[in-house]
Amino acid sequence: xxxxxxxxxxxxxxxxxxxxxxxxxxxxxxxxxxxxxxxxxxxxxxxxxxxxxxxxxxxxxxxxxxxxxxxxxxxxxxxxxxxxxxxxxxxxxxxxxxxxxxxxxxxxxxxxxxxxxxxxxxxxxxxxxxxxxxxxxxxxxxxxxxxxxxxxx
Amino acid sequence: xxxxxxxxxxxxxxxxxxxxxxxxxxxxxxxxxxxxxxxxxxxxxxxxxxxxxxxxxxxxxxxxxxxxxxxxxxxxxxxxxxxxxxxxxxxxxxxxxxxxxxxxxxxxxxxxxxxxxxxxxxxxxxxxxxxxxxxxxxxxxxxxxxxxxxxxxxxxxxxxxxxxxxxxxxxxxxxxxxxx
Numbered sequence: 582x583x584x585x586x587x588x589x590x591x592x593x594x595x596x597x598x599x600x601x602x603x604x605x606x607x608x609x610x611x612x613x614x615x616x617x618x619x620x621x622x623x624x625x626x627x628x629x630x631x632x633x634x635x636x637x638x639x640x641x642x643x644x645x646x647x648x649x650x651x652x653x654x655x656x657x658x659x660x661x662x663x664x665x666x667x668x669x670x671x672x673x674x675x676x677x678x679x680x681x682x683x684x685x686x687x688x689x690x691x692x693x694x695x696x697x698x699x700x701x702x703x704x705x706x707x708x709x710x711x712x713x714x715x716x717x718x719x720x721x722x723x724x725x726x727x728x729x730x731x732x733x734x
Numbered sequence: 735x736x737x738x739x740x741x742x743x744x745x746x747x748x749x750x751x752x753x754x755x756x757x758x759x760x761x762x763x764x765x766x767x768x769x770x771x772x773x774x775x776x777x778x779x780x781x782x783x784x785x786x787x788x789x790x791x792x793x794x795x796x797x798x799x800x801x802x803x804x805x806x807x808x809x810x811x812x813x814x815x816x817x818x819x820x821x822x823x824x825x826x827x828x829x830x831x832x833x834x835x836x837x838x839x840x841x842x843x844x845x846x847x848x849x850x851x852x853x854x855x856x857x858x859x860x861x862x863x864x865x866x867x868x869x870x871x872x873x874x875x876x877x878x879x880x881x882x883x884x885x886x887x888x889x890x891x892x893x894x895x896x897x898x899x900x901x902x903x904x905x906x907x908x909x910x911x912x913x914x
Contacts, residue, residue, distance in 0.1 A: 613774070615806050646825070650800065664760035666913050669780045671760045685759055687780040687801070712781075712800035713825050719757060719785045719794050726781040726801045 620689055620708055621731040623653050631658025631674040635682045638714035639723050649711045649725075655733045656684060660703045663696065670696040672707065672730075682723040692731040706733040755792075756877065756914035757785045763797050767887075767906035774809045775902045777802040784912040786879065791836030793851055793879070795829040795910070817894050819858055828856045829864075839870050846871045851881065857890040868910075877914040884908065 627649065634656060638645040661675035661683070670693055675683040686707050688696045699705060709730030716723050761784035767775040780803075783796040799821035804810040814821040831853015833839065839847045852865040868881035884905040887893060896902040 612808050613806075615808055617805070617807055646822075650822075664758070666760055666762065666780075666911070669760060669762065671781060673759065683759070685781045687803070713798045713821070715796075715798060715826050717783050717796055718828075719783050719796055720759075724759070724783070726798045728781075728801055728803045 617689075617729060619691065619731065620653065620710070620729050621692065621734065623708070625655045625708055625733075626652040628655040628657070631656050631684055632676055632679075635674075635676045635679055635684060635723065635725070638725055639679060639682060642714055642716065642723070645714055650713055652711055653708065654711050654727075655706055655708045656686075656727075657706045658684070658704075660699050660701055660705055662701060663699055665697070669693075672696050672699055672705070680722045681720070684725045684727065686727045686730040688730045695732040696730075707731070708733040755785055755787045757783070758912055758914055759783050761795065761910070761912035763795070763802075763911075764909040765802055765906055766909070767903040769900055769903050771899075772896075772901040774804070774806050775813075775896075775906075777804045777810075777813070779803065782910075782912070784879075784914075786877065786912070786914050788836075788839075788841040788877070791833035791839075793829070793831050793833055793853070795912075797827045799825060799827055812896070818892060824857075824859045827858075830854050831864075833868070833870070839872075841872055841877060844873050855885070857885070858892050860890040862889050879910070879912045879914070881910045882907065 656674070658674040660672055662673040664671045664673065670688060672686045672688075673683050675681055686696070686709055707727070707730050709727035712726040712728055714723060714725040760780065761782035763779045763782050765777045765779075779797050779801045781798065781801050785794045786792070799819050800814055802813065804813060813819055831851055834850045834852055836849070839849060847870045849868050849870055850865060851868045852863065854861050855864045864883070864885070866881050866883035868879060871878040884907050886905050887897065888904065897904055
C-alpha cells in the first residue's frame, strides 16, 4: 500500500517526466521548423575579390575548400553572364585570364529578381553560402558554386 | 570555283554549328527523398554542369554535392555529413553516358523526342550503370533535356537510421533538367 510520502514522490516523478517530454517535444518541433535566414541579414565570414578568390582555389583546391566551404562570403566582381532557366537566374563571374575558371551564384527565392535585374558588365557585390570548389572534367577548368545568395547592400 | 569554296565553307560551318558539344553551368537536379513521415528531405541543385554532344549523343553531368539546397539547416547538415553523402570527401556526383537512340532526335528541327539514356552514375564514390527515360525538346534553336528516375541509396553505400525509420526514402526521386 502506498504511503503519503510515496504518493508525493511518485507525483514529483510524473511531473518531471511530463516536463521532460514537453521540453523534448518543443526541441523536436523547433528543429523540424528550422529555416535558413535571409542571407541579406547574415553576417559574412569573409569578403573577397572574385579574381583573387578564384586564384586561391586554383592554387590550392583542398585548402580553399577547407577555408571557405559552407561559410558566408561576400564576393566583389563583375557579372560575366546571367543564366536563366524556368525557376532560376544564376550569376557568373568568369576569369578569362584563368582558363575561364568561374564562380556561379544561385540566389534565394526572395532575391531572384535582383539576379534577373543584373546585366553583363555590372560591378556587383554578392553574398552567399560557398558550397565547394572543384575541377570540372566537362569544362576542363575550376569552378566554385554558391547557394542561398543575395545582393550585398 | 569561288562559289564552290563558299558553298563548301557554308556547309562545313552549318555542320559544325549543329555537331558541336553544348554545355551549360545552370542545369538543375532535384532530389526528393520525402516520405509520409517526413517532408523535409528534399533539395535542389541549380548550378549543375552538363554537356551534350548532338553528333554522338554523349551526355554528362557534374553536380557539387554541397550545392543541393534544403530548406532546413539540420537536414542540410545531415545530408552532407560523414554518415550520409560525406561531401567533404566525395565533393561531386557525376553522370557519364549516352543517348541510346540519338539518331532519332532531329536537333535542328523543333519537336519533342522521347529517348533512353544509359551510362555510369557516381555518387558517394560508388559508380553504378543506370538507364533512364528522358525527353529532348527542341524549340527555336534551344535544346531542353529532362529526365525523372529513382535510385537506390544503398546501392551507393548511403544508409542510416533515418532510412530504416522511414523518414528518408530508400529510393529517392531524381529530376534532371538542362537547357542548352
